[in-house]
Amino acid sequence: MxxxxxxxxxxxxxxxxxxxxxxxxxxxxxxxxxxxxxxxxxxxxxxxxxxxxxGPELRVEAARLSMGLPVLVAAYNTAAELHGFSIAESNATHVLGVQLTRSKHLVVHQDRLDPTQVAMVNEVSTTTAARTAIDTARTSRRMDALATLDTATRVGLSLDELNHELARQHRRRGFRQAAELIDLVDGRAESPMESRTRLRCHDAGLPRPQPQLEVPTPDGPRRLDLGWSQYRIGLEYDSVAWHSGLHAAAKDNARHNHLATQGWTIFYATALDVLHQPQLFTEPIRQAINRRRVESKGR
Structure with missing residues (x-):
């Protein structure tokens, strides 16, 4: 060159x-x-x-140059990429502005923006982390919205910041969804699919599980993706795929066997279950919880 x-x-x-x-x-x-x-x-x-x-910095700069603007603000999923909590794989670059575009790869949102809602990340102008999280939570599918909020809190956003930004957007489309999901946020979730699995449990009316629940075993603590310690029930999302291969899976199995001797019941959910047929794991868990409740009353 x-x-x-x-x-x-x-x-x-x-x-x-x-x-x-x-x-x-x-x-x-x-x-x-x-x-x-x-x-x-x-x-x-x-x-x-x-x-x-x-990367997002390159794409936002390319959009700015293509649109002939001195400054361009990244938004929605592109802003989430910059802030480090994007959970969606998207080919589109999202920015704020008034200029319409016919490209499916460049989406211009004509949103109002207060100067206090703009930040600089890696020398790129973007909506603040809180504004980005709420924008995304309002407009994404529920499961993706909770996963985004969980990830945002895991990388440093506080619930106070999220609630403050939510209040600023109380009349915008999707406000109710974002408000509902903030009450479910838990930054201990270690993957978007764990967040989605937890939301399926909530939607099924199950008691609220604890993410990354540690249970002691002779081989060391066994950490469950989700757990109900009062009922000795755990739920793992696709454990072979999400742990470190077959060797780790064998170690997990040994720990699960010990948990079984201590009265624990472990259930499993695959991606197909979580996305399309959650009743395959939520109903067995509901039945197990009901049995444990009956057992505790009979003692």
């Missing part, structure tokens, strides 16, 4: 515009590099080198 364009690329998070290219290259050279796959189009009139990872 020629020197002037290389300098611009380095100052622009790895992207450059067609106009910047044409200062040092001919239009035929630009087309040739695109045809060979050396350069890749990000948004209209903006490119990156094929080996450059299209």
């Amino acid at each position: 020629r020197a002037q364009l290389e300098g611009l690329r380095d100052r622009q998070f790895g992207v450059f515009t067609a106009a910047q290219v044409l200062v040092e290259y001919t239009r035929a050279e630009l087309r040739a590099r695109l045809h060979r796959g050396e350069w890749v189009r990000v948004f209209h009139g903006v490119y990156r080198e094929a080996g450059t990872h299209p």
Whole structure:
């Protein structure tokens, strides 16, 4: 890459515009590099080198250059990526503005924004962490919304910050969903699927489980994804996939066997169960809880 364009690329998070290219290259050279796959189009009139990872900083800068704006604010899932609590895999870049776009890969939200709701992350303008979390919780599917809120609190947001931001958005679409889910937030969840599993338990009317419940065993503490210690019932999400392979799974099995001798019952849920047929694990857990309640009354 020629020197002037290389300098611009380095100052622009790895992207450059067609106009910047044409200062040092001919239009035929630009087309040739695109045809060979050396350069890749990000948004209209903006490119990156094929080996450059299209992270959120790059994509927001590409959107700013494509739209011809001095400043552009990242929002929703793209802002969540910047803040470190995105749980959604999306090809779209979300920003705030008034300019409409027909690209499915660049979504411009015409939201109002107070200056106090803007932050700088990695030299990129973005909605604050609290604004981002509530925006996402309002507009995502319920299971994804809770997973986002759990992850946001795990990386440092407090419930006070979330509630303060929620109050600022009390008339916006999805407010009720966000308000309901804040009461369920628990930053101890270690994966989005654990959050989704916990929400399925809540929706089934089960007592509130404790995430990452530690139970002592002779081989050391056994940590359950979710547990009801008063009933000696645990729930694991897809344990072989989420623990460290077959060796770890064998160790887990030994600990589960010990838990069984202590009166614990462990249930399992797969991704298919959580996403499409939660009754396959929530109903057995409900029945087990009811049995334990009856047993405790008979003592």
